[in-house]
Amino acid sequence: MTILVILIPAALFLGLVGLLGFFWAVRTGQFDDPEGNARRILLDDDLDEMGPDN
Amino acid sequence: MGGVATSYADTFVKQDSGGESRLDLMVEGIHCTNCIRTIEGGISKLPGVTQARVNFSTRRLHVAWADGDTTPTLIDQTLKDLGFEARPIDTDFDLSPDERESRRLLLALAVAGFAAANVMLLSVAVWAGVEMMPATRDLLHWVSAIIALPAVVFSGRVFFVSAWKALRGGRLNMDVPISLAVILASLLSIFEVRAGGDHTYFDAAVMLLFFLLIGRYLDFQMRHRARSAANELLSLQRMAAQVIGLDGSISHIPSSDVRAGDRLLVAQGERVPVDGNLETEAAEFDLSLLTGETTPARVGAGERVFGATINLSSPIIVRASASSEHSTLSEIIRMMETAEQSRARYVRLADRAASIYAPAVHILAASTFLGWWLFTGVGWVFAATNAIAVLIITCPCALGLAVPVVQVVAAGRLFRHGIFAKSADGLERLAEIDYVVFDKTGTLTKGVPKLARDGVSKDVLARAATLARSSSHPLSKALADAAGPGPAADGVIEVPGNGLEARTPRGVMRLGNAKWCGGKTSDQPGLELCYQDQEGRCTRFAFEDELRRDAALVVEDLARMGFPVELLSGDREVAVAAVARKVGISVYQSSCKPGDKIARLEALKAQGHKVLMVGDGLNDAPSLAAAHASLSPSTAADISQAAADFVFQGEGLSAVPYSIRTATMARRLVLQNFSLALAYNVIAIPLAVAGFVTPLIAALAMSGSSIVVTLNALRLNLARWRAS
Numbered sequence: 001m002t003i004l005v006i007l008i009p010a011a012l013f014l015g016l017v018g019l020l021g022f023f024w025a026v027r028t029g030q031f032d033d034p035e036g037n038a039r040r041i042l043l044d045d046d047l048d049e050m051g052p053d054n
Numbered sequence: 055m056g057g058v059a060t061s062y063a064d065t066f067v068k069q070d071s072g073g074e075s076r077l078d079l080m081v082e083g084i085h086c087t088n089c090i091r092t093i094e095g096g097i098s099k100l101p102g103v104t105q106a107r108v109n110f111s112t113r114r115l116h117v118a119w120a121d122g123d124t125t126p127t128l129i130d131q132t133l134k135d136l137g138f139e140a141r142p143i144d145t146d147f148d149l150s151p152d153e154r155e156s157r158r159l160l161l162a163l164a165v166a167g168f169a170a171a172n173v174m175l176l177s178v179a180v181w182a183g184v185e186m187m188p189a190t191r192d193l194l195h196w197v198s199a200i201i202a203l204p205a206v207v208f209s210g211r212v213f214f215v216s217a218w219k220a221l222r223g224g225r226l227n228m229d230v231p232i233s234l235a236v237i238l239a240s241l242l243s244i245f246e247v248r249a250g251g252d253h254t255y256f257d258a259a260v261m262l263l264f265f266l267l268i269g270r271y272l273d274f275q276m277r278h279r280a281r282s283a284a285n286e287l288l289s290l291q292r293m294a295a296q297v298i299g300l301d302g303s304i305s306h307i308p309s310s311d312v313r314a315g316d317r318l319l320v321a322q323g324e325r326v327p328v329d330g331n332l333e334t335e336a337a338e339f340d341l342s343l344l345t346g347e348t349t350p351a352r353v354g355a356g357e358r359v360f361g362a363t364i365n366l367s368s369p370i371i372v373r374a375s376a377s378s379e380h381s382t383l384s385e386i387i388r389m390m391e392t393a394e395q396s397r398a399r400y401v402r403l404a405d406r407a408a409s410i411y412a413p414a415v416h417i418l419a420a421s422t423f424l425g426w427w428l429f430t431g432v433g434w435v436f437a438a439t440n441a442i443a444v445l446i447i448t449c450p451c452a453l454g455l456a457v458p459v460v461q462v463v464a465a466g467r468l469f470r471h472g473i474f475a476k477s478a479d480g481l482e483r484l485a486e487i488d489y490v491v492f493d494k495t496g497t498l499t500k501g502v503p504k505l506a507r508d509g510v511s512k513d514v515l516a517r518a519a520t521l522a523r524s525s526s527h528p529l530s531k532a533l534a535d536a537a538g539p540g541p542a543a544d545g546v547i548e549v550p551g552n553g554l555e556a557r558t559p560r561g562v563m564r565l566g567n568a569k570w571c572g573g574k575t576s577d578q579p580g581l582e583l584c585y586q587d588q589e590g591r592c593t594r595f596a597f598e599d600e601l602r603r604d605a606a607l608v609v610e611d612l613a614r615m616g617f618p619v620e621l622l623s624g625d626r627e628v629a630v631a632a633v634a635r636k637v638g639i640s641v642y643q644s645s646c647k648p649g650d651k652i653a654r655l656e657a658l659k660a661q662g663h664k665v666l667m668v669g670d671g672l673n674d675a676p677s678l679a680a681a682h683a684s685l686s687p688s689t690a691a692d693i694s695q696a697a698a699d700f701v702f703q704g705e706g707l708s709a710v711p712y713s714i715r716t717a718t719m720a721r722r723l724v725l726q727n728f729s730l731a732l733a734y735n736v737i738a739i740p741l742a743v744a745g746f747v748t749p750l751i752a753a754l755a756m757s758g759s760s761i762v763v764t765l766n767a768l769r770l771n772l773a774r775w776r777a778s
Contacts, residue, residue: 004190008197012172019168026157026164036110039087 066142067126074104077126079115079140081133084108085703089138096136100124115140152278159271162209166264169205170257173198174753177257181750188250195247195254202256206240209263212270228408228454231415235445236262242442245435253439258446258752265760269455272462276477295327296320298371309361309378316374320365323526328361328381330372337367340528350528352567362672366527368548386648386675390697393652393680402479403724404457419444422743436745443747447738447755456727456763463770464720472703473713474688480699484683484713485721486664490612491655491681493669494623494633496689498605498707501670503528503581503597505536514593518585521546521554521565529583530554530565532597553583561588568594599629606637608707613638615711617666622651624673651677668710670694685710719773727763734759 025031068076081093090108093115097106102123107116117129126142133140176194180186210233217229236259243254295309296319304319309327312318317333320326326339338350341363350366353359359372361381378384419441426437465475475481495501519537522530524546543556543563553566564571564586571584573592581597609619621642623630630644643654655677658665667674667681670690678684678697686698695701702709738755741747747755 004193008176011175012197012201015168015172019164022164023161026160031157031160032153033109033111036090036108039090039110042087043091 074118074120075124076116076118077129078143079117079129079133080143081108081113081115082139082141083137084110084113092136093133093138096132097129100128100132114143156271156274156278159212159267159274162212163264163267163271165205166209166260166267169201169209169260170264173202173257173260176201177254177749177753191252192247192250195243195256198254198256199244199247202260203240203244205260206236206263209260209267210236212267213263226412226416228412231412231419231445231448232262232266232454234416234419235259235442238438238442239446242435242438253749255442255446255749255752258749258756261753261756262446265756266454269458272458276458276461276465276475311378312374313377314374318372318374319369320372321369322365322367324365326359326361326363326365326372328374328378329376330359330361330374332357332359333371333373335370337365337370338527340364340366383672386672387693389648389652389676390679390693393676403482403721407728415445415448418448418739418743425743426745440742440745440747443742443745443752444739446752447742447747448735455760456731456767457724459764459767460720460723460727460770463767464716467771468700468713468716471709471712473709474701474703475713476699476701480683481717481720482724483664484666484699484717487666487683487714488617489620489658489663489665490617490710491620491622491658491665491667491669491677492609492639493667493671493674494621494625494630495599496670497602497668497674497687498621498633498637499599499601500705501599501689503532504600505532506596506598510593510595514585514587515595516540517563517587518565518583518593518595521556521563521585522583525554529581529595529597533565533583533595558588561590562586563588568592601633601636602705602707604706604708608710609637609639611711612714615714622646622654622677624671648673648676652680655680666710666714668707669698685713716770719770723767723770727766730763730766731759734762 030037066077070076084090084093090110093108094106097103097115097117100119100123102120103117104120105116105118108114109116115133117124130140176198180191180194183191213229213232213236216227217233220227220230239255239259239262243256243259246252246254295307295312295316296304297307297312298304298317298319312328318327318330332353332355334355336352336354338352339359341351341360358375361378362383422444423437423441426432426440427434430437461481464481468475492498515533515537519534519540520543522533522537523540523542525531525548543558546554546556549555549566549570552570553564555566556563565583568574568582568584571586571592572590573584573586573594581599583595583597585593585595587593612619618641619639621630621634621639623633623642623644624646625644627644630642634640634642643650646654651674655665655667659682664682667678667684668686669678669684670686672691672693674686675691675693675697678686678694683700684698685700685702686694688695688701688703690698690701700709700713702713734755738747741751
């Protein structure tokens with residue numbers, strides 16, 4: 001059971017990385033406009049150069 | 055054009071140390087993905103703009119630019135050219151308190167989720183590990199404690215603070231038993247870990263927090279939307295006014311600073327900032343915001359004009375007769391606020407349930423502890439364990455999770471149907487209504503004049519339209535619309551109070567009121583235009599306010615659902631009676647002022663009715679706020695949208711029965727969830743009191759009940775009914 005000494009910290013570390021990533025995302029405002037972000041993915045950025053009418 | 059609002063916007067510009075200017079605007083009319091690109095693309099092209107970002111969820115635009123290159127006027131004008139109306143908003147802080155709270159809840163939820171998942175992994179190992187050495191078990195317990203305790207402190211704060219506030223105020227709320235359960239479970243578990251005991255409740259404590267925080271977050275999102283809608287209302291009053299000084303100079307001031315006696319310049323298409331008297335020649339005004347009538351009204355020189363009406367003629371000068379806080383608009387807002395106060399007393403279903411539930415839980419837990427401790431002699435630790443088990447088991451997952459989930463699912467369903475639910479309790483109130491009152495103009499009808507085509511030759515129409523295209527008057531617009539695209543005549547001038555005139559080599563063409571154009575005046579002078587051609591021949595164009603396509607069907611549908619339907623309108627008797635007959639409403643009242651509408655609603659309330667009000671005009675705003683529940687179309691005045699519980703989009707009225715059905719179904723699901731929770735408690739509480747609830751059983755029971763009520767809530771998405 002000594003393997004637990006390595007496995008538990010490793011599992012917790014990975015989980016914490018995820019949690020800190022989430023903290024960073026929230027703090028930098030990435031959850032402030034969920035609706036807009038869901039729609040932005042549909043925008044074709046490369047068409048912008050052709051003007052808003054295209 | 056937009057000079058008034060934009061010069062005022064200068065005061066909203068914030069400068070940062072790096073020489074950059076920032077401005078936040080509330081943009082109306084953002085409704086699709088393309089709007090984001092159009093706005094951001096258009097604004098980014100302005101000189102010096104470094105950032106243009108649309109927040110779709112809040113309908114706001116944030117612009118940053120290097121100082122001096124771009125002005126708010128230019129930004130506003132660009133937005134107008136792109137087809138969007140914008141209002142600058144005050145952002146003293148980076149984030150509003152609401153947004154901060156929302157982030158805090160989200161982080162608390164993430165931490166609780168992380169802790170719950172990891173502690174549960176360890177707990178499952180303990181429960182499953184029959185042959186586990188006591189040393190390994192203790193190790194896993196210690197690791198659980200290290201994960202759970204910081205999470206309890208961080209995520210539990212939401213509940214602890216609220217519980218402490220309630221206790222200090224001498225009240226009990228649902229957060230008190232939640233906090234007690236979480237804190238006691240954690241303390242007891244620490245004690246157990248130190249003593250090397252079999253059972254810890256860390257998993258139960260963090261899982262409880264996790265489930266309840268999901269509910270809390272969903273609930274907060276619903277309330278947050280309602281609040282931001284209410285804030286928009288305030289910005290309407292923050293209009294700007296152009297004041298003409300003694301030396302003839304024009305200065306821009308907020309309309310709240312206008313004093314009686316000031317001379318105000320109002321350009322064409324702009325709102326009169328406060329009540330006053332017209333100093334210049336006769337002009338026409340769009341009163342729709344005040345009376346709900348589509349017909350433009352003519353005001354003669356020296357006569358009274360009301361704040362919030364729109365000047366349709368050439369620029370005018372108004373001498374203010376009242377300051378902003380005494381104007382008609384403020385009066386209506388005050389009336390609305392009074393009406394809203396009575397509605398704020400509504401107690402939500404979950405709160406009503408909690409007021410019975412919370413004391414019951416406390417008494418039960420306390421008696422469990424005393425019972426075991428005094429009568430069995432098992433020692434206080436075992437007695438306390440059982441009491442905590444009772445607290446954990448009875449904890450209100452059904453109240454805390456199931457109600458918000460039902461409401462979010464219902465709001466999502468309505469949203470997909472183009473109906474925006476602004477508050478969670480609006481949904482509950484809508485389920486209780488038993489009487490429906492409609493407004494006429496803009497609600498049952500489209501509220502936009504349309505040319506009645508009979509007897510108009512295409513040729514004459516096309517020629518009249520060349521004049522009409524150079525005016526923003528609603529009737530001219532309707533005429534131009536009917537004629538389709540075409541050229542505009544050269545040299546069209548506007549003759550205040552009369553109409554449009556163009557001098558051509560062949561003679562003078564006129565489009566305007568009947569008298570001026572040499573026609574006969576008729577019984578409805580407001581809804582007609584006369585066209586006089588170069589030879590002096592006069593043609594009369596009549597306009598009508600079209601009914602919404604499905605108005606009659608919806609009224610019939612509501613009647614079938616068992617609701618009496620009534621029509622209250624500020625319009626004239628003839629017009630109201632005609633519409634009532636067409637849609638099949640037998641009870642109607644015409645010439646209603648805002649106060650009359652409220653009086654009628656109060657009378658219905660006194661008869662024991664719970665009224666649903668559907669209306670759009672500014673004159674409806676107070677009654678929308680006074681009614682038990684209210685709907686308004688998205689074309690409505692801002693104030694009315696702010697006052698209504700629901701705002702619906704689209705041409706039809708089918709949103710009305712659809713929302714009622716959804717709300718009724720949502721209410722049924724909430725009540726079902728309460729019954730499920732009750733049934734679960736009836737089984738689980740005796741087990742907990744008797745001391746059979748181990749951490750494993752608590753975990754199963756808690757997640758089981760949460761899943762059951764959530765699944766039941768999702769059934770709302772399966773329900774099918776015809777949208778009439």
